[in-house]
Amino acid sequence: xxxxxxxxxxxxxxxxxSVINCTYTxxxxxxxxxxxxxxxxGLQLLTxxxxxxxxxxxxxxxxxxxxKDKHLSLRIADTQTGDSAIYFxxxxxxxxxNKLIFGTGTLxxxxx
Amino acid sequence: xxxxxxxxxxxxxxxxxKKSLKCEQHLGHNAMYWYKQSAKKPLELMFVYNxxxxxxxxxxxxxxxxxxxxxxxxxxxxxTLQPEDSALYLCASSQVxxxxxxFFGQGTRLTVV
Numbered sequence: 001x002x003x004x005x006x007x008x009x010x011x012x013x014x015x016x017x018s019v020i021n022c023t024y025t026x027x028x029x030x031x032x033x034x035x036x037x038x039x040x041x042g043l044q045l046l047t048x049x050x051x052x053x054x055x056x057x058x059x060x061x062x063x064x065x066x067x068k069d070k071h072l073s074l075r076i077a078d079t080q081t082g083d084s085a086i087y088f089x090x091x092x093x094x095x096x097x098n099k100l101i102f103g104t105g106t107l108x109x110x111x112x
Numbered sequence: 113x114x115x116x117x118x119x120x121x122x123x124x125x126x127x128x129x130k131k132s133l134k135c136e137q138h139l140g141h142n143a144m145y146w147y148k149q150s151a152k153k154p155l156e157l158m159f160v161y162n163x164x165x166x167x168x169x170x171x172x173x174x175x176x177x178x179x180x181x182x183x184x185x186x187x188x189x190x191x192t193l194q195p196e197d198s199a200l201y202l203c204a205s206s207q208v209x210x211x212x213x214x215f216f217g218q219g220t221r222l223t224v225v
Binding site: 103 | 114116143145147154155157160162167168202204206208211212213214215216217218219
């Protein structure tokens with residue numbers, strides 16, 4: 001099956017780094033993504049990584065992929081109160097169906 | 113503005129009503145998706161359309177009926193829904209091939225009474 005799991009909640013202080021983790025079960029993934037959802041809004045793509053990479057950095061965001069352990073993480077440096085949101089990891093399984101499967105979402109709460 | 117527009121933003125319907133959700137994308141993408149987001153549940157993939165052809169139906173009850181008349185438009189027809197179908201319904205589109213980034217609409221908040 002194609003399960004994608006995340007921890008439900010993370011609380012950090014403003015200025016600290018946040019690390020949000022994600023595990024998935026099916027190794028036939030092609031691309032992996034991180035999305036952000038603010039209250040009352042749709043999902044906004046933050047960043048992505050191709051499955052043959054192990055790291056990608058994009059300003060304050062660092063994505064790490066351990067394909068052997070099927071583990072993906074998102075590190076947010078210098079976390080701000082505006083980063084408070086739900087963060088979803090998503091895994092793309094290619095082939096004919098082109099399925100994009102989302103994790104359970106992690107609520108990030110940033111304390112001032 | 114993500115380039116994916118969903119209407120209506122909010123919908124309240126009775127269990128015997130028939131209604132439709134609409135999604136339109138202005139990004140030139142060739143794949144469109146319906147997702148259901150309920151409280152305390154993961155984002156659930158419902159349907160996938162690639163090049164207007166349905167390639168995935170994730171065991172969705174027949175009271176939900178998708179329609180994709182062209183690659184820019186996607187509908188979700190609703191008929192005799194149950195209160196547990198109340199949720200946020202999200203539409204997304206992407207370009208198959210390459211990094212296949214999905215862009216989401218704002219969603220339709222559906223309440224079944």
